[in-house]
Amino acid sequence: MKTESNANKITALYCRLSQEDLRAGESLSIENQRLMLKDYADKNGFCNCQYYIDDGYSGVSDNRPDYLRMLKDVENELVGTVIVKDQSRLSRNYLEAGRLMDLVFPAHDVRFIAITDGVDSALGNSDWSGLKNYFNDFYARDTSKKVRAVQHAKGERGERVGAIIAYGYMKDPDDPKHIVPDPETAPVIKRIFEMYASGKGVKKICAELEKDEVLSPSVYAFRKTGSRAGNPKLDKPYAWTIRTVRNMLSNQIYCGDTVNFKTYTKSYKLKKRIKNSPENMRIFLNTHEAIIDRVTFDLVQKHFAGRKRADKRGDMDKYAGYLYCAECGARLYLHHGKTPKYNTFRCSRYESRKSDCTAHYIKESLIDDVVLQSLKKVTKFAREHSEEFYEMAMSNGEAESKEKLKETENLRNEYESRIAQLENAISTLYMDRVTGRLTPERYDSLAGGYEKEQAELKAKLHELDSRANAINAREKCVRDFIASAKKIVNVTKVTPSILRAFISCIEVYEKPEKYSRTCTNRINIRFSFTTTKAFEVDGIMIGNEKIPTAV
DSSP states (O other): OOOSOSTTSEEEEEEEEOHHHHHHOGGGSHHHHHHHHHHHHHHTTOOSEEEEEEETOOTTOSOOHHHHHHHHHHHTTOEEEEEESSHHHHOSOHHHHHHIIIIIHHHTTOEEEETTTTEEGGGOOOTTHHHHHHHHHHHHHHHHHHHHHHHHHHHHTTOOOOSSOOTTEEEETTEEEEEEEOTTTHHHHHHHHHHHHTTBOHHHHHHHHHHTTOOOHHHHHHHHHOOOTTOOOTTSTTOOOHHHHHHHHTOGGGGTOEEEOSEEOSOTTOOOOEEOOGGGOEEESSOSOOSSOHHHHHHHHHHHHSOOOOOTTSBOOTTTTTEEETTTOOBEEEEOOSSGGGOEEEEHHHHHTSSSOOOOOEEHHHHHHHHHHHHHHHHHHHHHSHHHHHHHHHSSSHHHHHHHHHHHHHHHHHHHHHHHHHHHHHHHHHHHHHHTSSOHHHHHHHHHHHHHHHHHHHHHHHHHHHHHHHHHHHHHHHHHHHHHHHHOOOOOSOOHHHHHHHEEEEEEOOOSSTTOSSSOOOEEEEESSOOSSOEEETTEEEOOOOOOOOO
């Protein structure tokens, strides 16, 4: 033990309050702690008092600003005494609290006092201190378990559980649980998606946003709310990062869906977020107003599924997400030549040697020629013979569609009836709980089971909606194709916008004679509408076959 007096050193009065502590009662408020610590210090002759206050920080975390500042002062031999209201204010992690009380404070000759726990290191170590630290840790673990259970139940019901509202949205003034597009930032999101869908690479998008002096999301949030989430670079307010834009382009929230449980933590003590597997996520469609239409969003995801690397000009491969190998179903990747004239495509599985598939080598210019000629013929027919084209596209499958819609409606009525029954059962259980006919534990068990079944049924309802939307979308796709054909009259060049309007998938077959310079690859074009029976337009067969995908 050091012999130097602590009289001239700092008396650290440490206060901490978390959201859970705030709900526990006013007795733990920062102001109450300040008064208690100051009164104790005055009555017991402690001088040179200095407050260290962490308001809104969990005791489980060691990453607290004033807590770290206090420990730094302790290590620099500036602190003689540390006073807290109770041991849980110092830390709810029993390992950290024990390390401080048994190792750090004695090593620096710091006197530790926890007022309400009756702990004073000058009077010797208390046998109960370690046990109290364990129970403080247990309280944090139990609270975390309850909070996680509530959040999980909310997520299963389709409520938004994320704490941060995505850039482009804001809280609905009339309903804080609901989000609406932010009039200031929603146009930026639309612009980003449109630029990427038109073939611009992410790096080029960032450069254009910076050039037009569009505030980065973190700086915008800081200026609007004062939040420092995302570490805003205030000296570079218009600097957009590639990671930020990519995350936006893959965020399903922008087409009106709620995606819960995208990440998780392994322990309440570990704050690192781990990406969840798709089967453990919960997706609820059309829960709020969309900023991006689903067609544009799906197009962008198709690009992401292909190669994301832009060329030297910052432009993306326009066929990314459209071009497939007809034999193995893998994507065809672009290989840049010295000039665009020499750009070629090859099967990705052949390139990676993951299968025995052949190269399917084909020039980009050849694909452009075939796609352009096919589009001119089909769009001309759709434009000049609209009704005939519509009848041919819709001629089959109507009876099948009506049967599926009827089946969907029957299931919907069954699910909605059961959900209403469960809601009544939960209400009855609640009344039994209030009147004392049911114990709290029994109520939690029964109500939890009913709520879980409700969540599963609601998820099935969303699946039915998706199925019904797919059936009803068939006619819309044909009408949209005809409308696009009338709007886009002179198709002179294959562009991303042209592909988005008319094409769903392009399949490339291997040459009948391998390495031949005279025979060419057969190309099969799938247009953006589906049919149940193939029909011919000016020598071009249009049908509804399964689009191959890489496995």
